[in-house]
Amino acid sequence: MKILLVILSLIIAAACFSFITRNPDGYRQLYNSRLADFKSAQQQLLQQIRQADLSQPDQRDAIRSTIHQNRQNLKTLDFWLRYFEPVAYRKLNGPLPVEWETEVFEKFEPPYKRKGAGLTLAELYLDEPVVRNDSLQALIHESIDSLATFEADSITSQLGSFEHFFLANRMFLLNLSGIYTTGFECPDTTQIIPELRSMLHAVKTIYTRYNESFPQSPISQEYLLQYDKLLTFADQQPLAYSAFDHFGFIRDYVNPLFRLMQAQIRDHNIYSANYNDYALSNDCNSIFDKSLFISQNTKGIFSLVEDPAVLSEIKKAGKLLFYDPILSGNNKRSCASCHKPTEYFTDTTLATALRFDGNGNLPRNTPSLINSIFNHLSMLDGKHISLQGQARDVIQNPDEMNSTEQEVVKKVMSCAAYKTAFKKFVKYTPEEKTVSLSHIVSAITYYYADFSHYYSPFDDAMNNGRQIDPVAVRGFNLFMSKAQCATCHFVPHFNGVKPPYIGSEFEVLGTPADIQYKKLSEDKGRYGINPAEETLHAFRTGTVRNAAFTHPYMHNGVFRTLEELIDFYDGGGGAGRGLNVPNQTLASDSLKLSAQEKKELIAFMQSLTEKINFEMPPSGLPPSDNRLLNTRKVGGEY
Amino acid sequence: MQKTFLTILLSISCCLLFQQCFTEKKTAYDIPDHVTKINRQLLLEKCEKGKVLYKLHCSGCHGIFTKGKDGIPNFTKIQIDNYHTTALIGMDPKNHAVAKKMSSEQIDQVVTFLRLRKIN
Numbered sequence: 010m011k012i013l014l015v016i017l018s019l020i021i022a023a024a025c026f027s028f029i030t031r032n033p034d035g036y037r038q039l040y041n042s043r044l045a046d047f048k049s050a051q052q053q054l055l056q057q058i059r060q061a062d063l064s065q066p067d068q069r070d071a072i073r074s075t076i077h078q079n080r081q082n083l084k085t086l087d088f089w090l091r092y093f094e095p096v097a098y099r100k101l102n103g104p105l106p107v108e109w110e111t112e113v114f115e116k117f118e119p120p121y122k123r124k125g126a127g128l129t130l131a132e133l134y135l136d137e138p139v140v141r142n143d144s145l146q147a148l149i150h151e152s153i154d155s156l157a158t159f160e161a162d163s164i165t166s167q168l169g170s171f172e173h174f175f176l177a178n179r180m181f182l183l184n185l186s187g188i189y190t191t192g193f194e195c196p197d198t199t200q201i202i203p204e205l206r207s208m209l210h211a212v213k214t215i216y217t218r219y220n221e222s223f224p225q226s227p228i229s230q231e232y233l234l235q236y237d238k239l240l241t242f243a244d245q246q247p248l249a250y251s252a253f254d255h256f257g258f259i260r261d262y263v264n265p266l267f268r269l270m271q272a273q274i275r276d277h278n279i280y281s282a283n284y285n286d287y288a289l290s291n292d293c294n295s296i297f298d299k300s301l302f303i304s305q306n307t308k309g310i311f312s313l314v315e316d317p318a319v320l321s322e323i324k325k326a327g328k329l330l331f332y333d334p335i336l337s338g339n340n341k342r343s344c345a346s347c348h349k350p351t352e353y354f355t356d357t358t359l360a361t362a363l364r365f366d367g368n369g370n371l372p373r374n375t376p377s378l379i380n381s382i383f384n385h386l387s388m389l390d391g392k393h394i395s396l397q398g399q400a401r402d403v404i405q406n407p408d409e410m411n412s413t414e415q416e417v418v419k420k421v422m423s424c425a426a427y428k429t430a431f432k433k434f435v436k437y438t439p440e441e442k443t444v445s446l447s448h449i450v451s452a453i454t455y456y457y458a459d460f461s462h463y464y465s466p467f468d469d470a471m472n473n474g475r476q477i478d479p480v481a482v483r484g485f486n487l488f489m490s491k492a493q494c495a496t497c498h499f500v501p502h503f504n505g506v507k508p509p510y511i512g513s514e515f516e517v518l519g520t521p522a523d524i525q526y527k528k529l530s531e532d533k534g535r536y537g538i539n540p541a542e543e544t545l546h547a548f549r550t551g552t553v554r555n556a557a558f559t560h561p562y563m564h565n566g567v568f569r570t571l572e573e574l575i576d577f578y579d580g581g582g583g584a585g586r587g588l589n590v591p592n593q594t595l596a597s598d599s600l601k602l603s604a605q606e607k608k609e610l611i612a613f614m615q616s617l618t619e620k621i622n623f624e625m626p627p628s629g630l631p632p633s634d635n636r637l638l639n640t641r642k643v644g645g646e647y
Numbered sequence: 648m649q650k651t652f653l654t655i656l657l658s659i660s661c662c663l664l665f666q667q668c669f670t671e672k673k674t675a676y677d678i679p680d681h682v683t684k685i686n687r688q689l690l691l692e693k694c695e696k697g698k699v700l701y702k703l704h705c706s707g708c709h710g711i712f713t714k715g716k717d718g719i720p721n722f723t724k725i726q727i728d729n730y731h732t733t734a735l736i737g738m739d740p741k742n743h744a745v746a747k748k749m750s751s752e753q754i755d756q757v758v759t760f761l762r763l764r765k766i767n
Contacts, residue, residue, distance in 0.1 A: 440696035
């Protein structure tokens, strides 16, 4: 009897104890309560707007201050919401009224139109000359409606398992490096660091609750200690985002956390099945590692070839073809004619390249091929989704290389060396019976993609803690804050691909046709591919990497130096210089950069020059059966 | 006499058997009538490429695909849609290592083959 009593009391004690240490639902409760809090705060804001007289400046200010509070409130949930449903998130805090999502998981779909709403747009709307009450209400109303998405079972059921937590946390870290400190969705720059701080503390609570609820797969102590250091750092930094040490924040805190997080993702064998972060690699240990995400398949038709010996032969053939004018209609022009391998695979001497017939110039500047593999869309207007498609287009474009599929294949196969090589390669693509243009362009893209795998002194500083010029560090901090560069040129590639790196962004800058700003460049840009009000004169955001050596700049090569380029941005783009650009996405007021600050920005851009091992061109080209083709020159003639 | 006759009979039946083994059943496709002739041809080419890829890389796990016999599972439209989506967003690399390596064109070929294949 006694024994029974002892056992019974032991069981009760154990049960009580387990309640104290384990709170299996605490994590979910935190999500639910924060979501409910935010919802009621938004409803109160809506109420406040309804009762306000918006012609009174003090009432507008009162609304603005509530918006600021609600943004801080939203930041306590950002960790989850942004990961769970980015499309619905845009209704809560979208940066733009309309965005065209140009690349999503379903590669063959036309662009989606995404409408934004919520706090950021409401705050911007308050600055309009005439503020209508119903329009302001609508922006908040939409955000309240979209919260239903985050209450749905399909979303909240994820909270019951640990996988989503690690993946959402990884995304959170990437956003810390590229989005949260730059003012990307925060029009009032005085709010950026206060919002960051409250978010960082809110995430700490998420970690604590998570570990209580998921003791079998906890976030490691090492990670939590490192996170505490990040909290201390952020709390001690100045509140002005221009004085914030963005460089130290990423190098010493965010990036080490990312490394620890990736290790845990691998330990737990977690693979994402989410549309948002499918491009991310689990094996990469630094945000500045070039394996961070995949955006292009450089092997093309040879995707399933694994044999390193065969791959190296494909690369060799690709190199010869890159320099071989046999791909052009008149056998005088090769890829290397415009993408000069000695000039970072672009042409630094011409604003825009010559037309095929030598009669005038092409409308657009030759882009560098280096780092082109880190875009989801190719060409300045995003016409192509694959590098192979881009190469095919150039070969067949009457103004560029002016050849045809049949002609190219016939001419290439007339050379014994190519014939032997491609006859061999075609065996590795059993679905293709004969050699086609796809084999040829895939060899070319596989060849030049290699040059995108080098690192710059800035990467070395971030990855390995190597010394870097302090002027460049100051330049980076400006880039991330006052100069407003990083709101479009995102970390780590400083191109238009932002976390989670699944799409390429387009911007309307108001690029002039001439350096005197007499008129706007007539090129319609993205509009030619996706005609919409917002895409007129929009161009894909290019990379800042190697910018010191890839002049001239802009789609038409109008600016020859980095100084001219920075002056363009400093002056508020085309609209800032009095050109009529109603849909410009760049702020038209001056950035007010000092001469010293401009120098610092340039020093940062120079620190992004990658240490590329350029190769010598091939000594000769494979001879052809057709004797007329044997006079062709390595690299072409013009 | 009888021996010769038997040998001939045997060899004929052997030939017939061999032929049976080596002629692969041609796959029939369901392409809607409104598709133009040129596009029909392009679709057929795509399907044939998809068939080769399927045979090599998918049939190991999904169905028997042997001489004269087409034992591909009859995927439903929803199943194929799901495959298409997951293939493009990244398959689970533990189970779909090959699919993950395929180019988007190759995935498209396989999926087109599965979609248009006539199910008997």
